[in-house]
Amino acid sequence: MRERRSNVLTLGMVALLIYFLLPLFWLFVASTKTVGDLFSSFGLWFASDFSLLSNIRETVTNGGWVFSRWMGNTVFYSVVSAGGAAFLCALGGYGFAKYRFRGNGAMFGLVLGAIMVPTTALAIPTYLLFSKASLVNTPWAIILPSLVSPFGLYLMRIYAQDAVPDGIIEAARIDGAGEFRIFFQVALRMLAPGIVTVLLFTLVATWNNYFLPLIMLNNPDLYPITLGLAQWSSQASAGGGTTGAVLSLVITGSCLSVIPLIAAFLLLQRYWQSGLSTGSVKG
């Protein structure tokens, strides 16, 4: 029974896989081409001239290393935001799951209700508040709004409920450990898969964020990679004679910008898959 395999099903799934991977293959192929070949050779196969390395060099060093700067900004914004958000969610989720205090249910309910509040509806009022506090055009404008993750808190609360047994907390208390010491030395390790899940998904959300930086930043030195690529692409479609060179930058830059996240997902798959199952089964 277990040995049975369906060829028809496999074939159907191969078709689906091609749909999802072919565009990425195209992007890779396109980033190995010179601008001339981009227009003259067939899109889904390599041209005779393999210029991936020179394209990368051109992209990374163009305009005083501005691409590298954007990449660095993106890494900085997303690591700080994701680390902060995951920490806040772990602390809060554990608190909501393991302590009884007045207002526990009401506060958690408030956060739960906010899962459905669309982040982009918040962006414009947040911009107006931040411009009063002179936070616009600073890294804080990107990091602070990304620290709030109601869904992350929900996920961590559910996860903490089962992952940290009450008996262990009680035993640690009898041994005389303080509440925060219990959290950091005992509970945190048990919460790790949940934390990695929240970390990874906040990382993706910040890494991929476009609307917020578009509103908040107008200094190109602070741009994350999404905003930088969008700016290059508008130069490429607006400019006349020089379009070609910028076009190549956009394509190679796009290709480079997706590598880190794909690598992170592949390396950490054990964690995020187990963490996700908690959220969806009980959700």
Place this chain on the structure above:
Amino acid sequence: MSINTTDRLAARAPSRSEVRRRGRGVSHARTGYLFVAPFMLVFLGLLVLPLVYAAYLSLFQERLIGGTVFSGLGNYTRALTDPRLLAGMGRVGLFFLIQVPIMLAIALLAALAIDSGLLRMAKAFRLGIFLPYAVPSVVATLMWGYLYGQDFGPFAQLAGKLSLPAPKFLSSDWMLGSIANIVTWEFTGYNMIILYAALRAVPHDLYEAAAVDGAGAIRTAWSIKIPALRPALLVCLIFSVIGSFQLFNEPQLMQRLAPSVIDSAYTPNLYAYTLAFTGQEVNYAAAVSFFLGTVIVVASYAVLFVTSRRSRS
């Protein structure tokens, strides 16, 4: 605080063990607050406050004479009769009705196929289909924009080789479908993973019982797996409501490729952005944002309500 507690307890002259128990209970409750306080502070400052501020701003209007004046629900009556906003709302509503069922159907079929045990290389399929989720929507849109394009897009190239007319992905008739394709490409894998994770949690003795009763893979999927997936499907559906109604990145970037097709009010979010940053109509933009948020929350609860009623009957 500890002095206070001890005083209060000493007044009643309680037993030693009672002191310890009560003292500990109080400190536990306080620690609970300390644990949730950082999250709640950030939550109040960066989610609730902007929301309240948007609601407040939306009650004012800028006038040429007299500056900014209180106008009650004036912005909302304007919004409800604004043909550009209503057209955008209709467009994202249509997008939701067409794109989301297609995306969730593909995600569901893929999750069931991967879970069925009938596939070779199931893991490769799972990761491959999920991969686009790790691609920023900006990159996905730029990439599909080039793929759709007439200059060096492979579709146009293939059509040229077969001497057929190139498909006009960026024309006004096709645009919404072209955007729907990008969104489907980006998010099918994410939904598939949520559904797949939920499937893994279905107790396997149920499958064995079904097999004993002579149920095949399709019958098992239909009668056991899909009903078990209801909560996970609901999560996907709610996220899709939110995603569809706040559509922004894709149309904003496609606008450059087809400025005559996508106007500044193509989606409500694009409209709010234009109002705030090009039109300088901050108060009306806040009203549009708040209105959009309300529509999304109401639509999400409507989805919850409809599905929970159906499961009860």
